[in-house]
Amino acid sequence: MAAKRIESVNDFVVKFANVNGSGSASANTLFAKSIMRMGVPISPRNIFPSNIQGLPTWYEVRVSEQGWLGRRGGADLMVAMNPQTWDRDVAEIDPGGYLFYDSTKPLPASKFRDDITVIGMPLTAICNDAYSDARERQLFKNIIYVGALAALLGIEPDVIAELIGEQYRGKEKLLQPNVHALHMGYAYARDRLGGPIGLRVARSDAVGDRIFIEGNSAAALGCVYGGATVAAWYPLTPSSSMAEAFARHCRKFRVDPDSGRARYAIVQAEDELAAIGVVIGAGWNGARAFTATSGPGISLMQEFIGLAYFAEIPAVIFDVQRGGPSTGMPTRTQQSDVLACAYASHGDTKHPLLFPEDPKEAFEFAALSFDLAERLQTPVFVLSDLDIGMNERLCEPLEWDDARRYDRGKVMTYEMLESGQDFGRYLDTDGDGIPYRTYPGTHASKGAYFTRGTTRDAYARYSERGPDYLYNMERLMRKFATAANLVPQPIMRPAAQPTRRGVIYFGSTTPAMDEALDMLAKGGMHLDALRLRAYPFPKSVADFIAAHDEVFVVEQNRDAQLKTLLVNDAGVNPATLIPILHYDGTPITARFITDAVAAEVRRLNVRPLHGGRAA
Amino acid sequence: MTYLAKPKLHHPDLPQNRLGYTRRDYEGTVSTLCAGCGHDSISAAIIQAFFELAIPPHRVAKLSGIGCSSKTPTYFLGQSHGFNSVHGRMPSVLTGASLANRELVYLGVSGDGDSASIGLGQFAHAMRRGVNMVYIVENNGVYGLTKGQFSATADRGSKSKRGAVNTDSPIDLVGLALQLGASFVARSFSGDKAQLVPLIKAAVEHRGAAFIDVVSPCVAFNNHPGSTKSYDYVRAHNEAVNRLDFMPRRDEVTADYPPGSVVDVVMHDGSVMHLHKLAADYDPTDRVRAMNYLAERAARGEVVTGLLYVDARAEDLHYHLGTVDAPLNSLGERELCPGAAALREFNAALR
Structure with a gap:
């Protein structure tokens, strides 16, 4: 044969x-x-x-x-x-x-x-x-x-x-x-x-000035550029190499040339609970801090994440996702922590998530995440995965604008306190839901407050009164709405021809999706594409879905977690969304996407005579 | 219930410390703990110690976990930032805060449930790392807020208020702290302010992990016959190894001590601790002997109090990490961001 x-x-x-x-x-x-x-x-x-x-x-x-x-x-x-x-x-x-x-x-x-x-x-x-x-x-x-x-x-x-x-x-x-x-x-x-x-192999010039780098290394460098000074972590595949890369980059870029001493502090903690605790303590005290972990670590951090959400403390959490649940497939890739991160902790909580597509975005989003965490005074998650984190990937060169300044958010300074400005730690003064905070040690007689996980009023005084609680919870919702406009916006890629069908995807699915869109278009199937780069979703996401009859949601988990998030948060018609799910632990391929989309389209085109979905 | 503000009535003749603060400036809101609670005596001792040391209140960060003891930071140092974190996890939050700004004084207040039960791991690792802090455990052997369950420091055989007998072995946090490498380890009794205040002062001036276990009877749930953490029991079994006078560097040493019974320990900043030795065979600078002594006395049913161990030349976490003198939270783009040119070089090496 x-x-x-x-x-x-x-x-x-x-x-x-x-x-x-x-x-x-x-x-x-x-x-x-x-x-x-x-x-x-x-x-x-x-x-x-x-x-x-x-x-x-x-x-x-x-x-x-x-x-x-x-x-x-x-x-x-x-x-x-x-x-x-x-x-x-x-x-x-x-x-x-x-x-x-x-x-x-x-x-x-x-x-x-x-x-x-x-x-x-x-x-x-x-x-x-x-x-x-x-x-x-x-x-x-x-x-x-x-x-x-x-x-x-x-x-x-x-x-x-x-x-x-x-x-x-x-x-x-x-x-x-x-x-x-x-x-x-x-x-x-x-x-x-x-x-x-x-x-x-024949010589070509198709690489251009692209670089070849692992996502974890790029994300760690983003933390250096973004001004992180405190990192706390517990070894966990596939995130360990990110913490180790941060240490390496810091030794290169963060040593005081005069004293030879470190402009950073890295703690290998005893577990993930301590790691996030260190990050929250540092964030509370005005340092930019992060931890790098994976799914099991996210599970362990739940209680602390709720504290940081409710007490409004900046923190950055990198989740380099792997195959779950439990120990799962620790050296295989998945996008299966979307819901665990979006709604991490007990009570009503929700957190911004950033979805980098490759090492370049891992670098950019890492640096940005500290601005977002401090601006929003809340934990921000950067969700990459093993495929991005632990493989060298060809990507555009990393860029930095020297004119860029860190956004330290609403911090009331000694001068502001001294001038008599009213300080209410949980007081919304301008409608964006974000209050002012003070760093410990700022002023001898003004601006001190007590941080706690219990309820309190706008001036951080303990309170179990319903109206105080509602004020706070509703302000947090306003803050989340503000976040939708601050996070990286989705990237829309219209099909070459007008179409009633679209596709939504994110993160490491991107390279396979790029290829699949090309393959599908060559076969006559045109899809408008929307790459999500963050949660909460801005209005443009709901608009995109509403503008199509069917939208495929491509993701690398079993339970269509992104689709759930879209249904919950974007106010869209669930029947419009058709999940395309890949979750065997291998990176998704263009072949898989095109086959799955083609199968769904065949199914859609065969309309039952009765009880069919409205066109 | 920590919202009761204390009236600010400053008597013009209130004594002032070196910086012009009165004792009132170190107070917090009115305590909402039970009348007679040992924890309130500890709060008073903390107020006294910080007043006497003349530390500006706003340069202190006070952190706690969850429980009766962890509520107390609202009752002292009202001008300090406070952080009531999650149960048993204060040490990690304090560690992060300390990394962010090495210039503040970090005071961790915890209880026996918070540190010996749910938070034993974090307690242990903060001690190991030598975080520069004062860590006070207000130890009553019982869960007060949840109404009287045994904690992990309750002695085997001790009886609860309802008559239940504890059959588990107790955890001695002092013994653990010694074993784990804390460089200042003391035990005291909430009812012994004369011993406790100088211990807190010395702990504040110590660089490194300073731990004070303060036996603090729970009047509501653990102050009955059969309890080994009651006022009567501790008074009867207290064996103090020394009495401490703490002389901050700035104070003139005036006291005159009989030779032979006093040991001077000079701290890293030049402060001096005068130890009146009550137990002739006790040497607080010998860690191994301190551990042995503690074990021997415990076997006899004695609660050893005093300064049990001190390494005046200890190094702390910042020293181990080699961090710069400036607080990390004060560094900006100029010190932290390598810039575009460095990035271009970085890119070039990846092609």
Whole structure:
């Protein structure tokens, strides 16, 4: 059953199947970056277990000159380096695709497929001949296969050598052996494996000035730029690397040049309750503070989040979402904390959420979140996910305007108090629902107040009177309405042709959605698209929904959480909204979206004779 | 019920401290706790200590959790910002506040339920980190606000007002604080103001985590025969290891102490603690011996009070983190934002 060999230039997927802890990650990144350096866009994804050593791990590189950065699905070339997962890895190759494997140990014919091209290279034997040290044999094996793949795919070995040079700058002892291993693999594949295959990388200029960065690192840098000085966190995948990146960026950018001391404080707390407690204490005292966590941490922080909402204390919470519920799929991606964050805590609460689409927006929203938290005096959530946070992503360069000033919100200063200005901690003086606050220690006889989670009047005096409580709760609602206009507004992308159908999506769904919209349009299906960037929703969201007969709501969770939020808060007709849900833990793909939308459209077009939905 | 404002009637002859404040300036609203509550005596001791130290009231931040003890910050230091946080989580809020502005004095007030039961973890970790604070536990061994349940510091065998006997082992917060690395550890009794006020003053001047466990009888639910936290029981079993006179740096040392019974401890800022040693074999600068002493006396049913341990050269969390002298909450764009040029360089390294 021979299938036609896949032939493709700058448009294919290479998947590496490795054992974690084997040193494959840096070699695989090297492979991906070399293609980027040749001007061809890539989107790599780590698919890894919750484990340190010995379990299967995959690295998927999508090469797309057109610039599609979402996961595609399938694999055109499988680099099968893990015997444990051999069968499923071989099965995953698209018909006509390629299998690259270590042929040192012969495998029976039944272990292969006849509709793919098999390329065996005796990697272990080559390494055993070339190296005597066991660790070297393992590490250089990775570089050797990168060299071989370069020959097979037409990647310029000089580009890889240059990357190795950058990686080992100043460590010449490591540089030379790596370059040597690279060339060894390259020469072997060129001379002994029949040279290039049907998949090819050709130089292009499609990358432009884009950068390649993980969302967690970009978000952490946004915290540095946004003026965060206090961070408290508890290690939790996939958020830990954000706190660690903040520490790294601070060591670079936040050390007082004169004293050598830190303009920041980072506490690795004993749990998430303490982490959010530290953030709230710092926010109360006038410092910009944040925590980074994931779903289980959000669950633990609930009580404190309610306190910060009710006592009106700025706090920024990054939720790098993963697969839930419970421990769930800790190393897989989902958008399943939308409701848990929007309504976090007991009683009537609601909180602004920001939805970055990629590392660039993670940077921007991180910096913005501190302005919003202080302006609104409330916890603000930045909801990214594992797909954005823990994968390097090609995105536009980060930007900063030096004229930009932090918005510290309504803070009554010593001078204002001294001039006799009336200070009511929970008094709305101008109708936006936001009261003034004072920092502790401001004035010897004015402006002190008692912060508490219990009810109080506009002057922060304890009160259980109904009218005082209502004043406060209604003011908080006004404040939330104010928030809708301050948060990042949705981005509307009209279809090429007039249409009665629309789609709403957010966050890491974006790259797959971009591609799906293109695929659907080519197939004659035109959708107006609205990318939500924040909650609460401004009126334009309800207007968008009202302007369409059907609106697909694409999200990565089981329960259509964003749709629920839209129904609850945007006052829209629920029947208009059609959920498209992807939640198996893998990043959503354009193929999935187009298939699901097409299926829904077929269903809609078959109208029952009786009891059908109104047109 | 903390809204009762106290009338501001300043007698012209009220004594003033060094800064010209009277004791009234350190008071709060009228207490709404039960008459005779030990907590009110502690509030009075706090007022006295801060008045005598002449600390401007607004330069103090007072934080608490939930419970009778945690309500007390409204009854003192009315010109200080206060924060009544959530149950058992005051230590983390205080830690964050302290990180934001190292220049204020941080006073954490908690109870035995708040610190030894629901908040034991946060209590422990704040001590470990050496947060620069005074942490007072008003310890009555009982949940007052919810009407008389045992707390985790209740002694095994002690009887509740309704006659129930506690069968769980007690947590001794003093022993824990010593083990966890608190650098100032003391115990006192709400009914012993002469001992408590100097302890609070010394704790305020101490740099690092200063912990004072104050046994404070609950007149409503834990002051009956059979309770080991009643006035009568504590008076009968109190074994004070020392008496303290605290001399802030600015005061002239005038007192004359008989040699042999006094130990001077010099604090980081030059303040001096004169310890009148009552137990000849007690050395408050030896942590291991303090722990042993405490355990031995506890086995005999004695409640050891006094300054149990002090490390006058302790380092605090800010020191460990290497933070700048300026309060972090006072830094602006110029100190915090690396700017566009740095970002361009950052981008260039990612291509």
